[in-house]
Amino acid sequence: QVQLEESGGGSVQAGGSLRLSCAASGGIFSNYAMGWFRQAPGKEREFVAVIVWIGGRPAYADSVKGRFTISGNNAKNTVYLQMNSLKPEDTAVYSCAARGPYSTRRPEDPRGYDYWGQGTQVTVSS
Numbered sequence: 001q002v003q004l005e006e007s008g009g010g011s012v013q014a015g016g017s018l019r020l021s022c023a024a025s026g027g028i029f030s031n032y033a034m035g036w037f038r039q040a041p042g043k044e045r046e047f048v049a050v051i052v053w054i055g056g057r058p059a060y061a062d063s064v065k066g067r068f069t070i071s072g073n074n075a076k077n078t079v080y081l082q083m084n085s086l087k088p089e090d091t092a093v094y095s096c097a098a099r100g101p102y103s104t105r106r107p108e109d110p111r112g113y114d115y116w117g118q119g120t121q122v123t124v125s126s
Helices: none
Strands: 003-007 010-013 018-025 033-039 046-052 068-073 078-083 092-099 120-125
Touching (some): 018 120, 033 078, 046 092
Antiparallel strands (some): 003 018, 033 046
């Protein structure tokens, strides 16, 4: 059974940095795409970034482009989200998700993802 577990969340001041990790187990294949999403209180889940395990170009939401970097270590089955220059509006629960190669939905669409982690809280104070 596929499991995703996030870690690395916490509280920082505006301008600070955090690195989130997502450890995958139970059968995530190299042709899967791994995405990060976030959800703030009272708001819908929002796409943040996505990457394919091997050979894929990363993609980012406009709101985080230039500040966040997604990367993966295939040997460790772990995906990272390096978040720099954090802003209060980045405050949310961040979740990682896995998407199979045959999904017909856009990578930004959370409905296209098959597996989800529980999420980790990121709080940015001004």
